[in-house]
Amino acid sequence: MNQVLIEKQLYDAFQSESVATPEKLADLIAEILGCPITIEDANHQLISYSKHNGNIDEARMSTIVQRQVPDHVVNGLWKSGVMKQLFERDEPVIIPPIHNIGLGNRVAISIWEDNEILGFIWAHTDERDFHEKELQLFKVAADLVKKYFAINKSTSRENEKEFRDFFWQLLLGDIKEEPVILQRAKQLSLSLNGDLSIVVIDFGKEVTGVDEKHAHYLVDRMEQVEIVGRMFDQNQFILLVRLNENANKKTVLHENLQIFLYKINNRLQTDRIVGGSGLIYQTPLDLHYSYQQAKKVVRLKRQFKEELENVFTYEKLGIFQYLDVVYNNKIKENYKNPIIERLKQYDKKNNTELLHSLWIFLESNCNVFDAAKKIHVHPNTLNYRLKRIKEIGDIDLNDPNQKTTVYLDLIIDKLYK
Amino acid sequence: MNQVLIEKQLYDAFQSESVATPEKLADLIAEILGCPITIEDANHQLISYSKHNGNIDEARMSTIVQRQVPDHVVNGLWKSGVMKQLFERDEPVIIPPIHNIGLGNRVAISIWEDNEILGFIWAHTDERDFHEKELQLFKVAADLVKKYFAINKSTSRENEKEFRDFFWQLLLGDIKEEPVILQRAKQLSLSLNGDLSIVVIDFGKEVTGVDEKHAHYLVDRMEQVEIVGRMFDQNQFILLVRLNENANKKTVLHENLQIFLYKINNRLQTDRIVGGSGLIYQTPLDLHYSYQQAKKVVRLKRQFKEELENVFTYEKLGIFQYLDVVYNNKIKENYKNPIIERLKQYDKKNNTELLHSLWIFLESNCNVFDAAKKIHVHPNTLNYRLKRIKEIGDIDLNDPNQKTTVYLDLIIDKLYK
DNA sequence: TTTCCTTTGGTACCCCTATAATCATCTCCA
DNA sequence: TGGAGATGATTATAGGGGTACCAAAGGAAA
Structure with a gap:
């Protein structure tokens, strides 16, 4: 009582x-x-x-x-x-x-x-x-x-549904006129000026209540960025973020995402959660690009787990950005780099490791000493192998065009096997 | 009388x-x-x-x-x-x-x-x-x-039409079974074994009788290759060639095409005629790939006249092979390499030439001395610029991945302008 | 004047190239 | 079958060339 x-x-x-x-x-x-x-x-x-x-x-x-x-x-x-x-x-x-x-x-x-x-x-x-x-x-x-x-x-709760619709319109690029976007943003008390970007966190499975709580909590503690909008969509947590005026554009998203993903994986005792951000745009008109880019980062991070372990932004994807279109083109045209084919054939026949040597060499920024160290051979040995590679492959390793091509083809050869 | x-x-x-x-x-x-x-x-x-x-x-x-x-x-x-x-x-x-x-x-x-x-x-x-x-x-x-x-x-004249149909089936990959192809080839007294490739000569205009005559005459004088089939199609002269057993696969098509094109342009007093070959395949089943590749060489040679002046085979296209798919991907994703954008901005503001310096450096196989010579500055000056480029662009030029990416983006930036 | 940016000179060290020597393997011929 | 010769792979060495780093000077902007 x-x-x-x-x-x-x-x-x-x-x-x-x-x-x-x-x-x-x-x-x-x-x-x-x-x-x-x-x-x-x-x-x-x-x-x-x-x-x-x-x-x-x-x-x-x-x-x-x-x-x-x-x-x-x-x-x-x-x-x-x-x-x-x-x-x-x-x-x-x-x-x-x-x-x-x-x-x-x-x-x-x-x-x-x-x-x-x-x-x-x-x-x-x-x-x-x-x-x-x-x-x-x-x-x-x-x-x-x-x-x-x-x-x-x-007040914000009442707007929830309306906000969701608007968010999707931004993510899909449905609204083509900036004034229209800004007016609707104003109605929802959102500010869409400054440096904007989309972040996608992918849980790799259906998101539970606990997951959501941790995610909400952790994004609120990000530094130098403001979460303008957030939304769960299937397995993904989608954020619209604005960078603070004085934040270092080049690194702030990378750092926040790195910390965020470390913490959330830690707290939920998993390693399945990945995330990435798209490019930073100055107008909400371009946010749909950022969304696509962020999704691509997530997709590629799943595909190339080790290689992209330390990549969180679209900008840092580097060559991986183009890898799948190039790969698809190769498939379409049934193209196999003849240089690589010749070296493979030679390696098989003579029990050598020319192709691998070439790969390590290219990966070592074409530094013979570093590359030789990695494969535990004498630098001169590697030099000799490179000479043979030039002969057998009919390639000029001093020509950046040829070098780039074979580098690309080798990456694809390794990663899509 | x-x-x-x-x-x-x-x-x-x-x-x-x-x-x-x-x-x-x-x-x-x-x-x-x-x-x-x-x-x-x-x-x-x-x-x-x-x-x-x-x-x-x-x-x-x-x-x-x-x-x-x-x-x-x-x-x-x-x-x-x-x-x-x-x-x-x-x-x-x-x-x-x-x-x-x-x-x-x-x-x-x-x-x-x-x-x-x-x-x-x-x-x-x-x-x-x-x-x-x-x-x-x-x-x-x-x-x-x-x-x-x-x-x-x-006898061969009577087969002319039948041959044309068969040729097109090969070029388009319509027949999927090798025995069927070989049987039809036998009926037409064609031999389709050995190293085969498709060559496309593009006249860049409607082909006249005189053009045809010269083309027929000159291809008959090619060395180390046998013309198995030939056909005019709109502006193009399409050849199915077989490489001689003892021919050097790596160079024979390149050399023959180079000479052929030089001569025919010379004789017809033009510079409009270009040509290229696809990859060499050992089975007629793959000839449609070779045809597509040869057409791509021709198309790219028109697009990048100077850059591909000395390229006649698909194999030697190098990075140009991928350029348009990468470019289309960039457009689709509205991607602009932020490094290049930052450097452009800096150059404009400070009246410097960082971007051009970077390009020359990459084009010179990352050799500071050679690159410095080309732009008439002291090697140390270029070194300093590279240091600034690393800072401003936030790029690590020792990472082949990043280097390759910016190299690709720069080529596209230059060529598609 | 101060400060920042750019350019250039100098030097020590590292790396690349060329040449030669060594070793292993394979071929061919007596 | 043995051995000479050829071919290929690896290692050693030397010297020239390229690079990184430091310092200083010139120039433009604040």
């Missing part, structure tokens, strides 16, 4: 304020539970905190001062497994002190809507123990806070 | 022999005209010669001994313009002595069927002059010889 009473009290208190401020909400929860309360959003930004009475730990102090949870505290929470629990269920989690990040006793709960985490409530339980009753109350509190989030998100 | 009489006599004489030997024909003409006669086919192979009375010149002597006109004599005839006249009309041509090739006074006439030259008659007029009467008689003689050729060609 006591519990029901308190619950009613909470509800009444909450509903009595037509627009409850988050601070009042924190104070109210703190009062009922009898301990300091902190409310954060999904991105660990401080929403509000209760008046504190008595001494507080270092983690709380710095969170309040910075208006967000310090990075090292977040990292510590991940490492200790606490965040993982919060991400995977909506029950209160009892957290023992973690001294090296200055964190005292806590009980925390995550707040959900559909599969998206809206935020967290942290109770600072240094001064009192939480038993079943308090934990029940804490869940009720989470429900209240969820309503607060829901109200504040309501 | 005398003329008509002789004409009748000639006809009678000719028709009296159910199968007149060419020797008798030569003797007959010699007797009527009162001078030694030589009959050759289109390829300057000796068909027959009349008994000679009196001294003969060196050219005749060596022609008879070798059973074909010596090369230097043929060349001399071309240089003096005689062959040109013979090729362009079917009237007797009076030829003054050409001493440096040992040729005395001659009157010659070419023998035609449709647009193909069948052969020539040479009258050795050292001992007597040809006037109007003799010239008329000479034309009658040519008509007789034509009939001789016609009889001997009749």
